[in-house]
Amino acid sequence: MPAELPEPLDVIAVGAHPDDVEIACGGTLAQLVRQGYRVGIIDLTDGEPTPASPGPEVRLQEAAEAARILGVHVRHTLELTNRRLFDSHEARLALAKVFRRYRPSVVLGLAAKTPLASPDHYQAVQITDAAVFYARLSKWDEQFDGLAVHTIPRQVWYPLGFSSLQLPPAGGHFIVDIGETLAIKLQAIRAYQTQFPPTKDRLFRTLEGQNRFYGGSAGFEAGELFFSSGTLGTKDLVKLVCP
């Protein structure tokens, strides 16, 4: 019999490395927490080694501090290997077990390849998509330590990076208003001192510019871009177009 399950999470955001989720959707996660949702972050690897970091212990401390700043309820780092992350049965199972334990309503995952950046990101796309599917598969209990199946109702993708304006094919793109949480997001990213020393300060200006552009396109002070895996619908046209 599986151990007792933890309290469910409403939203789980999955990244390849600690800082992916903060950069792409930290403002949205902080906003969800303020709205009363239970939010978790899963990093598939510890992100190490990297050039300026003394090692995984420091990186994991930074990740814990970033999670504290965002206010998320759960953060786990899986024991998959940075720089050697590959879509595999074992990786899919490891993440699907987390989904079965925390039973989220929405999973946020990476949207696409990130040319000139880590190839782990594209592997994370495939692992996350597969794990969302694996979480609901019946007649396979022995693969999941006896954890019960869980069907995740909605999956949403987030883009990572600044070098492309191209939108991946998806059910629809939308902006989440992060006007009230942009500063919290930037503070959470600054918790990664080993990844963003003063010589990389341009990233913060670029990221803020991108978030202000996305937000402005929807009438907000700042925003983050997402893609729905299915076509989005509404029962109230006015509330949809006048948020």
Ligand SMILES: [Zn+2]
């Ligand atoms: Zn990354």
